[in-house]
Amino acid sequence: MDNIANIVRRISLKAEVFFSGKLCGIQSFSNDEKGHLHLLKSGCLTIVMKDGTKRVIDKPSVIFIPGPVEHRILAEQSAGAEMVCATISMESAHQKLLLEAFPPLITLALDTEQYIGQTAQWLFDEAFSRSVTRGVMIDKLSEIFLLQVLRYILENDLAKGGVLAALSHPMMAKVISTMHNQPEVNWTVDSLADIAAMSRSRFAATFKSVVGLTPNDYLTDIRIALAQEMLQDNKPVNLVANLVGYEHGSALARLFRKKLGISPKQWLKQSASGHNEPLKTAHQLATDKNE
Structure with a gap:
């Protein structure tokens, strides 16, 4: 708990x-x-x-x-x-x-x-x-x-699922906690499987079943969400990028455009004006594409 x-x-x-x-x-x-x-x-x-x-x-x-x-x-x-x-x-x-x-x-x-x-x-x-x-x-x-x-x-x-169910799962809890505590680490399926003490294939299947996302999609969601939080605290884009696992601000900007359709600075401006679109998770983006 x-x-x-x-x-x-x-x-x-x-x-x-x-x-x-x-x-x-x-x-x-x-x-x-x-x-x-x-x-x-x-x-x-x-x-x-x-x-x-x-x-x-x-x-x-x-x-x-x-x-x-x-x-x-x-x-x-x-x-x-x-x-x-x-x-x-x-x-x-x-x-x-x-x-x-x-x-x-x-x-x-x-x-x-x-x-x-x-x-x-x-x-x-x-x-x-x-x-x-x-x-x-x-x-x-x-x-x-x-x-x-x-x-x-x-x-x-x-x-019913997602992060809360994963945190209650005997093998996924440590993995999820580690990803949240160290989002800047270049986590791979292999390194996360080692934390869970599971084979690569079993870990990937279990993670997707419990969380509803692949490990990479989930890590991306964490990083974007934390980046948004830090941008609202007026941290520079390049610093935020480093803190969530990207070498340059340009990499974070590409991720923002992919996920939100706008740059970090544009997102921050919209956030300040109260007209921001909420973050969509990888699961929601996939659902949108199928509609």
Whole structure:
């Protein structure tokens, strides 16, 4: 779990509560580039995902939708459902890799784990109070609550694949951790297979099966994501290139153009203006080509 903790520490979690009270009828939640966290305090509701998936929830529960997915919540018009709703964002160099690891919808009864139930009750108390610090408190509590939900997901192997599943894998965990800790190293399939104490062919097949990417594609995703993070910290392009494993800034620029269609400087300018396209992983690029 230490390997997972190192990844989670790099996540900047932000939760913003936008509703607390009784929800009646139908409420739609659009794709706004953020995930959602809904806490049901009392009542009954049905959640309907964009793909038609329906789930009825009739006891205090958390509804976690990690990514920007359209969904609807249906509650009885008369009885309604007491809820707290928040948008969530997981800002991280590995954001896309993390989101791909989660199921699109996770529901968890609040009595499943004591620590989750206790924090939820504290959050409910603040959300339905008239305290002068109510807004700040419920946002911070939502972030703590989200971390607890993430911990539960990881400890109970609910992540479906990707980096989180790999970090829970007995043979892949050390490899993934090493790649994240030393992205500047010229890793090859052979050198990574040695770390995993596996044959080259078995390692390559296992890595692709668990992570969903080849080792090289995954390493490239890590390097691009870390480069973006360092560029936002105003580090020079040539220095960033060296820190993520490239001899010259021109090599990093070629990789940016291949992955994002723009140079590092153009990406940084767009990032500063708030109009940046998110990093696409190798898996997403392959999917785009097939559509």
